[in-house]
Amino acid sequence: MSLASKTLPVLHPIKSLPPGFKVNGNLTRDLMESQGDAKLRSSGLVGSSSPENDALIGDVSEESQDRAGGTSLFNEDLAYSGKAVLFEDRASIGDENLESVPLPFQTISVSSRESRNFSLESVISLPDGKVLKVKQDSLVSANPDILDGVDDLMQLSYLNEPSILYDLQYRYNQNMIYTKVGPVLVAINPFKKVPLYGNNYIEAYKRKATESPHVYAITDRVIREQDEVNQSIIISGESGAGKTVTAKIAMQYLAALGGGSGIEYEILKTNPILEAFGNAKTLRNDNSSRFGKLIEINFSETGKISGANIQTFLLEKSRAVQCNEGERTYHIFYQLCGGAPPSLRGTKDRMSCTMGVLSFTRF
Numbered sequence: 001m002s003l004a005s006k007t008l009p010v011l012h013p014i015k016s017l018p019p020g021f022k023v024n025g026n027l028t029r030d031l032m033e034s035q036g037d038a039k040l041r042s043s044g045l046v047g048s049s050s051p052e053n054d055a056l057i058g059d060v061s062e063e064s065q066d067r068a069g070g071t072s073l074f075n076e077d078l079a080y081s082g083k084a085v086l087f088e089d090r091a092s093i094g095d096e097n098l099e100s101v102p103l104p105f106q107t108i109s110v111s112s113r114e115s116r117n118f119s120l121e122s123v124i125s126l127p128d129g130k131v132l133k134v135k136q137d138s139l140v141s142a143n144p145d146i147l148d149g150v151d152d153l154m155q156l157s158y159l160n161e162p163s164i165l166y167d168l169q170y171r172y173n174q175n176m177i178y179t180k181v182g183p184v185l186v187a188i189n190p191f192k193k194v195p196l197y198g199n200n201y202i203e204a205y206k207r208k209a210t211e212s213p214h215v216y217a218i219t220d221r222v223i224r225e226q227d228e229v230n231q232s233i234i235i236s237g238e239s240g241a242g243k244t245v246t247a248k249i250a251m252q253y254l255a256a257l258g259g260g261s262g263i264e265y266e267i268l269k270t271n272p273i274l275e276a277f278g279n280a281k282t283l284r285n286d287n288s289s290r291f292g293k294l295i296e297i298n299f300s301e302t303g304k305i306s307g308a309n310i311q312t313f314l315l316e317k318s319r320a321v322q323c324n325e326g327e328r329t330y331h332i333f334y335q336l337c338g339g340a341p342p343s344l345r346g347t348k349d350r351m352s353c354t355m356g357v358l359s360f361t362r363f
């Protein structure tokens with residue numbers, strides 16, 4: 001039977017789920033991958049599965065249907081209607097090819113039905129016109145359009161994995177690689193030059209002319225609050241996430257604000273030396289730090305940098321003598337060989353061993 005031949009009932013948007021509604025469980029990644037991946041993800045309509053949810057979602061559907069009689073309840077806020085999640089119970093529509101079925105609405109919408117094995121299914125119409133059929137217990141709430149690209153994820157009405165990914169991607173597409181989650185800063189590695197750094201930006205954050213999330217903003221707060229108590233910035237992430245670059249950006253801001261004594265340049269100049277002995281090319285990162293680093297920067301009472309202490313630990317020592325296919329040992333070995341006169345290059349093996357011992361004693 002063709003769905004097009006049916007008269008679809010009017011669908012009413014709801015701007016939030018009934019009070020007391022909870023979504024438990026984890027994102028069903030499989031579902032996203034199998035059901036139109038990015039498009040479904042970008043709709044924010046992907047989610048969790050649990051027996052409780054089955055019951056709860058059943059309740060939602062019924063309650064939504066009850067509410068559908070009173071449309072004024074749902075039309076009160078236009079801002080929420082652009083990307084509304086619609087629930088509607090209707091008769092079975094069989095296994096027809098839903099991809100080709102035109103539906104009479106533009107927004108993301110959901111209709112549900114009970115299949116033979118009693119698990120609820122939903123039909124979702126994406127903004128680009130695609131129609132998908134998914135298990136209803138795999139859906140979570142989408143946020144309204146006005147929350148697209150918020151700079152603090154805490155502002156989202158529905159904080160779930162698809163909503164977070166959608167917001168981060170939305171911002172990333174506009175070169176906004178930084179997003180706040182309360183006091184935490186999330187950075188997406190752009191792997192390209194983004195116009196977010198340099199003196200103009202440093203000045204803007206110094207004068208508080210902008211409040212966009214940024215490493216500069218975090219560092220600025222650290223400088224201002226260190227009068228009261230010592231401050232720390234912890235940078236974490238997987239290999240290649242951008243920790244080293246982020247630390248350098250923070251240090252540049254510290255140098256720009258707390259500079260004057262000249263020590264700031266000495267601190268910045270330690271980076272190439274440490275990286276020569278402790279960084280190497282890996283399959284994930286051409287300049288991977290193979291050691292941990294704790295940098296302490298001291299400020300005088302006048303707010304100027306007065307000294308620094310850099311501790312390194314957990315160097316991956318085995319890399320000095322062996323590494324995986326496609327990876328390299330520490331940069332220093334190649335730099336020394338590259339700069340050595342031809343007469344010395346013939347003794348490369350001996351030089352590598354010597355430098356290996358040197359790097360062990362340094363760390």
Ligand SMILES: Nc1ncnc2c1ncn2[C@@H]1O[C@H](COP(=O)(O)OP(=O)(O)OP(=O)(O)O)[C@@H](O)[C@H]1O
Pocket residue numbers: 189190191192193194237238239240241242243244245246285287288289290
């Ligand atoms: N803010 C950024 N802008 C542009 N490119 C960046 C930025 N952050 C990181 N990158 C790119 O990503 C690469 C990897 O970053 P980085 O070395 O800082 O990662 P990491 O987290 O320190 O990795 P590892 O743990 O392996 O040392 C950099 O060499 C650079 O090309």
